[in-house]
Amino acid sequence: MKTIIQSSLVEELFEQPSTKINLSVAQLVEKILARKEGMLTATGAVQATTGKYTGRSPKDKFIVKDETCNDEIDWGSVNQPIEPDVFEQLYHKVITYLKQKDELYVFKGYAGADSKYRLPIQVINEFAWHNLFARQLFIRPTEKEFENHQSGFTVISAPSFKADPNVDGTNSEAFVMVSFKHRIILIGGTEYAGEIKKSIFSIMNYLLPKNNVLSMHCSANVGQEGDVALFFGLSGTGKTTLSADPYRRLIGDDEHGWSPNGVFNIEGGCYAKCINLSEEKEPQIYQAIRFGSVLENVNINQNTRLPDYDDTSLTENTRAAYPLENIDNIVSPSVAGHPNAIIFLTADASGTLPPISKLSKSQAMYHFLSGYTSKLAGTERGVTEPEATFSACFGAPFLPLAPSAYAKMLGEKIDQYNSNVFLINTGWTGGSYGVGERIKLSYTRAMVHAALEGELNSLETVKDEIFGLNIPIHVPGVPDDVLVPKYTWADPNAYEQEAKKLAVKFHENFANFSDASDEIAQAGPIYRP
Numbered sequence: 052m053k054t055i056i057q058s059s060l061v062e063e064l065f066e067q068p069s070t071k072i073n074l075s076v077a078q079l080v081e082k083i084l085a086r087k088e089g090m091l092t093a094t095g096a097v098q099a100t101t102g103k104y105t106g107r108s109p110k111d112k113f114i115v116k117d118e119t120c121n122d123e124i125d126w127g128s129v130n131q132p133i134e135p136d137v138f139e140q141l142y143h144k145v146i147t148y149l150k151q152k153d154e155l156y157v158f159k160g161y162a163g164a165d166s167k168y169r170l171p172i173q174v175i176n177e178f179a180w181h182n183l184f185a186r187q188l189f190i191r192p193t194e195k196e197f198e199n200h201q202s203g204f205t206v207i208s209a210p211s212f213k214a215d216p217n218v219d220g221t222n223s224e225a226f227v228m229v230s231f232k233h234r235i236i237l238i239g240g241t242e243y244a245g246e247i248k249k250s251i252f253s254i255m256n257y258l259l260p261k262n263n264v265l266s267m268h269c270s271a272n273v274g275q276e277g278d279v280a281l282f283f284g285l286s287g288t289g290k291t292t293l294s295a296d297p298y299r300r301l302i303g304d305d306e307h308g309w310s311p312n313g314v315f316n317i318e319g320g321c322y323a324k325c326i327n328l329s330e331e332k333e334p335q336i337y338q339a340i341r342f343g344s345v346l347e348n349v350n351i352n353q354n355t356r357l358p359d360y361d362d363t364s365l366t367e368n369t370r371a372a373y374p375l376e377n378i379d380n381i382v383s384p385s386v387a388g389h390p391n392a393i394i395f396l397t398a399d400a401s402g403t404l405p406p407i408s409k410l411s412k413s414q415a416m417y418h419f420l421s422g423y424t425s426k427l428a429g430t431e432r433g434v435t436e437p438e439a440t441f442s443a444c445f446g447a448p449f450l451p452l453a454p455s456a457y458a459k460m461l462g463e464k465i466d467q468y469n470s471n472v473f474l475i476n477t478g479w480t481g482g483s484y485g486v487g488e489r490i491k492l493s494y495t496r497a498m499v500h501a502a503l504e505g506e507l508n509s510l511e512t513v514k515d516e517i518f519g520l521n522i523p524i525h526v527p528g529v530p531d532d533v534l535v536p537k538y539t540w541a542d543p544n545a546y547e548q549e550a551k552k553l554a555v556k557f558h559e560n561f562a563n564f565s566d567a568s569d570e571i572a573q574a575g576p577i578y579r580p
Contacts, residue, residue, distance in 0.1 A: 110131075
């Protein structure tokens with residue numbers, strides 16, 4: 052049911068003759084070039100830059116605190132509260148601002164490939180290139196669906212509107228505000244297109260669990276026999292690389308729901324990192340960047356118009372947005388059965404976590420809540436040495452509910468569908484960062500293959516003395532001595548000291564989850580100082 056705030060002012064925008072709704076890719080590209088919002092590249096993609104903001108602005112993200120969601124949101128630094136009157140005043144200012152624009156662009160479509168759980172959305176954009184981004188990232192309607200489309204949530208994006216913190220109650224000129232009562236996402240002051248994508252993911256992380264659907268920050272693919280695999284992992288762990296498999300079809304690369312029917316993609320496109328992209332290493336992504344794709348903050352040679360994927364002068368967070376259809380080996384529609392295997396990926400720079408271990412349900416919930424990896428140099432500004440980082444459920448910035456709510460659902464689904472869970476370390480072996488070396492990709496692929504093919508389900512394991520993880524004694528295609536980290540270090544004492552340091556960090560982080568059961572809390576590292 053529409054609220055007064057949405058049905059009045061938003062619909063006034065649609066009544067303007069200058070508002071363009073669901074333009075084709077070609078029409079949007081023409082608009083982008085005519086308005087000088089971006090340039091056409093030699094690949095056929097359009098390139099745009101985002102100015103000051105080249106990534107998400109988490110300190111500028113708010114949820115309106117009202118009776119609709121007050122008792123459900125996990126309030127804190129991730130979910131910052133904002134008062135309803137502050138939101139409504141800013142909302143009216145943004146609408147007034149947009150009504151003065153010569154053109155506006157609207158995309159009407161869906162989030163959620165499973166029709167039973169999908170959310171009808173509409174995205175109102177000041178920029179044509181943002182509208183092309185939305186069209187490629189979300190699920191595009193058929194003609195009949197478009198005719199009957201009734202939006203359940205509206206994104207209003209006005210990048211050129213700058214907030215005044217002293218007047219508007221924001222932290223800066225930029226703002227991303229979600230009102231669950233009015234079913235509106237208000238974005239301003241930032242040109243970074245990723246805010247549009249991730250704001251929809253955040254609301255799906257609130258809405259889907261209400262329908263017994265676990266929302267997940269993961270990639271997913273399916274084998275020739277219909278076996279489904281999920282890949283969770285933070286930046287730099289190999290999630291995209293390992294889920295792209297010539298022998299398995301891609302369901303999606305980033306956001307999924309797990310319903311009583313199975314797994315479905317929340318999106319209709321991909322938002323891939325482009326840093327150091329090459330056809331040799333990542334052919335699927337490289338070849339997918341063609342006409343209709345959006346290159347964000349990728350530098351272009353002005354003469355040849357070829358992208359320079361190695362150039363980080365604008366940002367290291369260079370991106371490409373393109374529809375799933377640009378990849379050949381996909382599932383269409385993006386739905387599949389229940390996961391046979393769940394893989395948590397971590398890039399451990401301490402070199403002490405096993406390359407692969409099989410997790411019990413309690414361990415799975417512990418490591419899901421922990422969301423551990425090492426933030427590597429270059430992934431964020433100011434990071435010059437690897438840092439241990441923890442992100443609950445491998446997606447803390449996008450979780451409106453307490454992490455334990457998602458972990459509880461995961462545990463129930465693992466039980467119900469008998470999914471096997473593995474922790475795979477794509478990080479260092481033979482020593483920590485700077486001493487050891489990165490685990491060979493060929494070994495990691497062999498481990499993933501063995502996990503997905505069920506080859507590890509009944510194999511004998513040994514328990515790690517510090518982390519309590521069950522390590523298979525043999526994995527086809529991987530030398531046995533690589534599987535136990537202690538045996539790869541020249542100095543066993545140095546290994547033990549480093550492993551204990553990491554165990555302590557796990558325990559310190561898990562102290563944040565006081566609502567976790569004793570069984571889950573005890574499923575972490577055995578070593579306790």
